[in-house]
Amino acid sequence: MTKTRSPRKTPGASLAAVIDAGRLFHSRGWVPATAGNFSIRVDEKTLAVTTSGRHKGELTVDDFMRVDLQGRALDKNKRSSAETLLHCQLYRHAKDIGAVLHTHSPASTVLSRKHDSIRLEGYELLKIFEGIQTHEMAVEVPVFQNDQDIARMSRVVDAQMKTGRARHAYLIRGHGLYAWGRTVSEARHRVEALEFLFECELSESVLKATGDQS
Amino acid sequence: MTKTRSPRKTPGASLAAVIDAGRLFHSRGWVPATAGNFSIRVDEKTLAVTTSGRHKGELTVDDFMRVDLQGRALDKNKRSSAETLLHCQLYRHAKDIGAVLHTHSPASTVLSRKHDSIRLEGYELLKIFEGIQTHEMAVEVPVFQNDQDIARMSRVVDAQMKTGRARHAYLIRGHGLYAWGRTVSEARHRVEALEFLFECELSESVLKATGDQS
Amino acid sequence: MTKTRSPRKTPGASLAAVIDAGRLFHSRGWVPATAGNFSIRVDEKTLAVTTSGRHKGELTVDDFMRVDLQGRALDKNKRSSAETLLHCQLYRHAKDIGAVLHTHSPASTVLSRKHDSIRLEGYELLKIFEGIQTHEMAVEVPVFQNDQDIARMSRVVDAQMKTGRARHAYLIRGHGLYAWGRTVSEARHRVEALEFLFECELSESVLKATGDQS
Amino acid sequence: MTKTRSPRKTPGASLAAVIDAGRLFHSRGWVPATAGNFSIRVDEKTLAVTTSGRHKGELTVDDFMRVDLQGRALDKNKRSSAETLLHCQLYRHAKDIGAVLHTHSPASTVLSRKHDSIRLEGYELLKIFEGIQTHEMAVEVPVFQNDQDIARMSRVVDAQMKTGRARHAYLIRGHGLYAWGRTVSEARHRVEALEFLFECELSESVLKATGDQS
Numbered sequence: 001m002t003k004t005r006s007p008r009k010t011p012g013a014s015l016a017a018v019i020d021a022g023r024l025f026h027s028r029g030w031v032p033a034t035a036g037n038f039s040i041r042v043d044e045k046t047l048a049v050t051t052s053g054r055h056k057g058e059l060t061v062d063d064f065m066r067v068d069l070q071g072r073a074l075d076k077n078k079r080s081s082a083e084t085l086l087h088c089q090l091y092r093h094a095k096d097i098g099a100v101l102h103t104h105s106p107a108s109t110v111l112s113r114k115h116d117s118i119r120l121e122g123y124e125l126l127k128i129f130e131g132i133q134t135h136e137m138a139v140e141v142p143v144f145q146n147d148q149d150i151a152r153m154s155r156v157v158d159a160q161m162k163t164g165r166a167r168h169a170y171l172i173r174g175h176g177l178y179a180w181g182r183t184v185s186e187a188r189h190r191v192e193a194l195e196f197l198f199e200c201e202l203s204e205s206v207l208k209a210t211g212d213q214s
Numbered sequence: 215m216t217k218t219r220s221p222r223k224t225p226g227a228s229l230a231a232v233i234d235a236g237r238l239f240h241s242r243g244w245v246p247a248t249a250g251n252f253s254i255r256v257d258e259k260t261l262a263v264t265t266s267g268r269h270k271g272e273l274t275v276d277d278f279m280r281v282d283l284q285g286r287a288l289d290k291n292k293r294s295s296a297e298t299l300l301h302c303q304l305y306r307h308a309k310d311i312g313a314v315l316h317t318h319s320p321a322s323t324v325l326s327r328k329h330d331s332i333r334l335e336g337y338e339l340l341k342i343f344e345g346i347q348t349h350e351m352a353v354e355v356p357v358f359q360n361d362q363d364i365a366r367m368s369r370v371v372d373a374q375m376k377t378g379r380a381r382h383a384y385l386i387r388g389h390g391l392y393a394w395g396r397t398v399s400e401a402r403h404r405v406e407a408l409e410f411l412f413e414c415e416l417s418e419s420v421l422k423a424t425g426d427q428s
Numbered sequence: 429m430t431k432t433r434s435p436r437k438t439p440g441a442s443l444a445a446v447i448d449a450g451r452l453f454h455s456r457g458w459v460p461a462t463a464g465n466f467s468i469r470v471d472e473k474t475l476a477v478t479t480s481g482r483h484k485g486e487l488t489v490d491d492f493m494r495v496d497l498q499g500r501a502l503d504k505n506k507r508s509s510a511e512t513l514l515h516c517q518l519y520r521h522a523k524d525i526g527a528v529l530h531t532h533s534p535a536s537t538v539l540s541r542k543h544d545s546i547r548l549e550g551y552e553l554l555k556i557f558e559g560i561q562t563h564e565m566a567v568e569v570p571v572f573q574n575d576q577d578i579a580r581m582s583r584v585v586d587a588q589m590k591t592g593r594a595r596h597a598y599l600i601r602g603h604g605l606y607a608w609g610r611t612v613s614e615a616r617h618r619v620e621a622l623e624f625l626f627e628c629e630l631s632e633s634v635l636k637a638t639g640d641q642s
Numbered sequence: 643m644t645k646t647r648s649p650r651k652t653p654g655a656s657l658a659a660v661i662d663a664g665r666l667f668h669s670r671g672w673v674p675a676t677a678g679n680f681s682i683r684v685d686e687k688t689l690a691v692t693t694s695g696r697h698k699g700e701l702t703v704d705d706f707m708r709v710d711l712q713g714r715a716l717d718k719n720k721r722s723s724a725e726t727l728l729h730c731q732l733y734r735h736a737k738d739i740g741a742v743l744h745t746h747s748p749a750s751t752v753l754s755r756k757h758d759s760i761r762l763e764g765y766e767l768l769k770i771f772e773g774i775q776t777h778e779m780a781v782e783v784p785v786f787q788n789d790q791d792i793a794r795m796s797r798v799v800d801a802q803m804k805t806g807r808a809r810h811a812y813l814i815r816g817h818g819l820y821a822w823g824r825t826v827s828e829a830r831h832r833v834e835a836l837e838f839l840f841e842c843e844l845s846e847s848v849l850k851a852t853g854d855q856s
Contacts, residue, residue, distance in 0.1 A: 124817035203752045247624075
C-alpha cells in the first residue's frame with residue numbers, strides 16, 4: 001500500500017475528479033438520494049462546494065458554487081450545501097487540506113449508531129493515512145452527535161480536532177463519514193479505504209457477537 | 215440532506231426519468247424478473263403506467279400506457295400493470311403526487327415478512343420526507359398483507375391512509391415497497407433512501423438479536 | 429408480478445439474449461471464473477450449448493456449439509460444456525423447454541451445502557412459475573448431490589423429475605442452480621427471481637439462527 | 643467447471659488483460675484506494691509490474707514498469723510496487739507462472755484476521771486449480787503474517803512453498819490475497835473463484851457460529 005501522490009490539478013480538473021468520485025460512490029450506494037456533499041479549495045480564500053439538493057452521483061459543473069472560508073456565498077442564485085460550515089471548518093483547521101468528501105454508506109451509518117468511536121487496527125489499508133507506516137498502528141475515527149445546527153456542530157468538531165481527535169476522518173451519528181486529503185484523489189482514496197474498513201468491521205461485529213470461535 | 219427540488223417536466227421527460235430510475239433499480243437488484251411497476255401523472259385525469267410483464271430495468275417508451283384514475287385503459291392493445299389500482303389509489307388520495315414507484319428488494323422483502331411496521335428513527339436521511347426536519351423524528355412504514363385481489367388491497371390501503379398511516383410509503387408483505395413524490399426525481403430519491411434504510415435496519419437486526427454489546 | 433411473455437426469437441436472436449444474460453449474471457457475481465453454462469433449443473433435435481472453459485460473462489457467438497439431444501457434438505473442433513448432458517436431460521424431459529441457464533451464486537452455493545431442499549413460500553415473486561398463481565403457494569427446489577459423472581447425475585435428476593420433483597428448478601450441492609423456460613427471457617427472469625429469493629432465504633436463516641424475536 | 647485454456651498472448655495483450663482485470667476487481671470493491679498490485683512475466687528474466695501508488699482499477703499502460711527476477715528496476719524514473727519482491731518470489735518458484743494478481747477484498751481481509759489457514763472443500767469451483775479434479779478434494783489457503791519488511795516476508799513465503807504449502811494461493815493477514823496462473827486469464831479466474839469462495843465461507847461462519855440447525 002502506498003500513499004497517493006497526484007500532481008496539482010486546476011480547479012476545473014479537480015471538479016471533474018469530484019464529479020467522477022460522486023459517480024463511483026453512487027455505484028456503491030454511498031450517496032443515496034441527495035445525501036453527501038463535496039468541496040475543493042480553489043485558492044487561499046475560496047472553496048467550491050456542491051449546491052444544495054442535488055444527487056451527488058449525477059453532478060455536473062453547474063452543481064458547484066464558490067463560498068469563502070466562512071461559508072458565505074460568492075455566487076448569486078445558488079444555495080450551497082446545508083453542511084457547508086463543516087467543510088469550511090476543515091479548510092481553516094489545516095492549510096494543506098485541498099478536498100473534503102462526505103459520503104453516507106449503510107456500514108458507516110450502522111456503525112455510527114452503535115459506537116462513540118471506531119478503532120481501526122491491524123489493517124494494511126491504514127497506511128493510506130499520514131503518520132501510519134505500518135499495519136500495527138491504529139486509526140481512531142470518532143463519532144460526533146448529529147445536530148441540525150451545523151454551525152454548532154462545526155464548533156464541536158473544531159474543538160475536538162484541536163485536542164488531536166479526528167486526525168484522519170470523523171463520523172456523524174446516523175449521518176455518514178467526513179474524509180479529506182491534499183487532493184481530490186487522496187480524499188477519494190481515503191473514502192474508499194474507510195468505507196472498505198467499515199464493511200470489514202461490520203462483518204467482524206456479527207462474527208464476534210455470534211460468539212464465533214472458529 | 216436537502217429535499218429534492220426539480221423543475222416540472224413534460225410527460226415525455228418524466229417517462230425518460232422513470233426509465234432511468236428503472237435501470238438504476240435494476241443495477242441494485244431491486245426489480246428482479248418482471249417485478250416492480252412505475253407510473254406518472256400525465257394530467258388531472260390521466261396516468262401513464264408500466265405495462266404488464268415487462269422487465270422494469272429494461273423499459274422503453276413503448277412499455278407504458280395511459281389509464282384513467284379508476285385504472286381503465288385509455289390505450290388499446292396494451293395491458294397495464296396488474297397493480298395499476300394501487301397506483302390509482304395514491305393519485306386520488308393526494309393531488310400533489312406526480313409519480314409512484316414500486317420496487318422489490320431483498321431487504322424490504324425480508325423485513326416485511328418479519329414485521330407489521332418498520333419504524334425508522336435517528337437517521338439524517340429521513341429529512342427527505344415532508345414534515346421531517348430533524349433526525350430525531352420518526353417515519354413509520356406500515357406493512358400491508360399481500361392480496362391477489364388488488365382492488366381489495368387498494369381499499370385497505372386507502373382506509374389506512376385516511377387514518378393517517380402510510381404518510382410517506384408502505385410495504386406489502388413479501389412483495390416490496392410503494393413510494394411516491396411530486397416528481398419522478400423526488401419519488402426515486404425516496405426509494406433510494408428507504409431501500410438504504412431497510413438495508414441498515416436489516417444489519418441492525420442481525421447485531422441486536424445476537425446480543426452484540428460491543 | 430406477471431409471467432413473462434416474449435415473442436419467438438430466431439436462434440441468432442436467442443444467442444444474443446443468452447450472451448446478454450451472461451453479462452448480467454457476471455455483473456452480479458453469479459458466473460465466477462468459468463462456472464455456469466447456458467443452452468437453447470435450436471430445433472426439435474438440436475441444441476446450442478456454451479463451449480467448455482469460457483467465461484460465461486464474456487461470451488461471443490463463437491462460444492456456442494451445436495449438439496443433439498443425446499449430447500453428441502454436431503460441430504467439429506469445439507468441445508461442449510462438461511455439463512451438456514444435464515441440459516439435454518431437460519430438453520428431452522419437457523418439449524416446451526426452450527432455454528436452460530445454470531448459474532453459480534454465493535447464496536445458492538451456501539444454501540445448497542446446508543439443505544436437501546429449499547422451500548420458498550409467501551413470496552410474490554413465485555408467481556413467475558407455472559401453476560403458481562398466488563403468494564400463498566410454495567415452490568420446492570431440491571438439492572441434488574454433486575457428481576463428476578455427469579451422465580449418472582443426469583439420470584438421477586431425470587428419475588426425480590419423473591416423480592414430480594424439481595418442477596421449476598433444481599440445485600446441485602456446492603455447484604449452483606439449474607433453471608429453465610420456454611424462452612431465454614423466461615429462463616433468465618426465473619434465474620433472477622430464484623437468486624433473489626435465495627438471498628432472502630440466507631438473510632432469514634441468519635435472523636432465525638440468532639433467535640431474533642424483534 | 644473447466645480449467646481455463648487461453649492462447650499465448652503478447653506482453654502488450656497481457657497488459658491489456660491485466661488492466662481489464664483491474665477494472666473488474668474495482669467494480670467488485672476488491673482494489674480499494676491504491677491497494678493491490680499485478681504483474682506478468684515478459685520473458686525468462688523480465689517481469690512487468692504495476693508501479694507504486696496507482697489505483698489498480700484505473701490502470702493505463704504507463705502504470706507498469708519492467709523489473710528483473712530480483713526486483714531490480716529496468717525502467718528509469720518509475721517506482722515499482724512496494725510488494726514487487728512477493729511477485730518475484732513466485733516467478734522464481736515456478737517457471738510456468740505467467741501472471742500474479744494481488745487483490746484486497748473485505749471477505750479475504752476479515753477471514754485472514756480470524757484464521758491461520760482457510761480450508762476450502764466441497765466446492766465445484768475448486769476444480770479451477772491444478773490437481774483438483776473433483777469437488778471432494780480440498781484446497782488449503784494459508785495465511786501469512788503481514789510484515790512491512792517485504793524481503794523478509796518473501797523469504798517466509800518461499801520457505802513455506804518449498805514445504806508444499808500455498809500450492810494454489812495465499813493470504814496475508816489483514817492484507818489480501820495472492821493468486822497466480824500460467825496466463826492473466828487463468829490468474830484472474832482463480833481470483834474470481836477464491837474471492838467467491840471466501841464470501842461463501844464468511845456467510846457459513848455466520849450461520850455456523852449462531853448454531854443454526856435449520
